[in-house]
Amino acid sequence: MQIFDSHTHLNDTPYAGQEADFIAQAAELGVVEMAIVGSDTVLNEGALRLAAQYETLSAIIGWHPESAKDYHKAEETVLIDQLQRPEVVALGEIGLDYHWDTSPRDVQQTVFARQIEIAKSLHMPISVHTRDALEDTYKILKETDVRDCGGIIHSFNGDVEWMKRFMDLGMQISFSGVVSFKNAHEVHEAAKACPLDVMLVETDAPYLTPTPYRGKQNQPGYTRYVVEAIAKLRDVAPEEIAAATYANAHRIFKLGAL
Structure with missing residues (x-):
């Protein structure tokens, strides 16, 4: 079984100096590829470094809504240059976060829309963060x-x-x-209803650790348990979910033949 973690933060502090170990542990669980996601100057550079160092990693870079207040012309110039590096497969994570509100909402919206325009100009997909902001996220995407x-x-x-x-x-x-x-009943129903040809799986590590390790630090290998949870909800074999989401990740990230 081959699994693609489409969104993880191996570039974040909890993994510093241990990246190779976590990559090896992920492979033991069938998680053989992953997209490392940035959100500001430091984490973008970390994603680029790891993706250049490890063949099985790709980079997603951009400015998170929490950091939108720090996104200015100089940062945009650097971002556009970095986005054209071969290890970069998407622009993100970008979007809106009305839960923490660390950046003013109008600034978040402006920076979100601007980065979508950059992605369009580069023919590159985006990775969208939305928290307590579904309505405005949808509006801007449309x-x-x-x-x-x-x-x-x-x-x-x-x-x-x-x-x-x-x-x-x-x-x-x-x-x-x-x-x-x-108790995530709405998400359960969405996972059951989601067409397999548009589904991806991720950890968002070090956050959102899945059962059976909830309450402990997350890691990319735990994408395996996300796959198993979806398979159980849909009453199918985990291999079916793994294969579909692996192929979908390759397609949207333009990673070529499997």
Whole structure:
């Protein structure tokens, strides 16, 4: 079984100096490829470094809504240059976060829309973070014609109707460890209803650790348990979910033949 973790933060502090160990542990669980996601200057550089160092890793770089207040012309110039490096497969994570509100909402919206325009100009998909902001996230994706570049709603946390609305815009739907949580009923229903050809899986490590390790630090290898949780919900073999999501990741990230 081959699994692709489509969104993980191996570039974050908890893994510093231990990246090779976590990559090896992931492979033992069948997680053989992963996208390392940035969110600001430091984490973008970390994602690029790891993706250049390890053949099985790709980079996703961009400016997270929590850091939107620090995104200016100089940062944009650097980002556009970095996005054209061969190890980069998407622009992200970008979007809106109304839970923490560490950047003003109007700034978040402006920076989100601007980065979508950059992705469109580079014919590159986006990875979208949305927390307590589904309505405005949908509005901006629609107004910016996101279908021109496509992308992923990462760690989807809405209901079936929201999933369908995002799919109508051409977005892929990625499920994280939340799908394994006992009381995440809306996400369970979405995972059961999601067409296999638009589904991805992820850990968002070090966050959102899936059952059976909930409460402990997450790691990329635990994508295995996300796959198993979805398979159980859909009453299919884990291999079916793994194969579909692996192929989908290769397709949206333009990684070529399997």
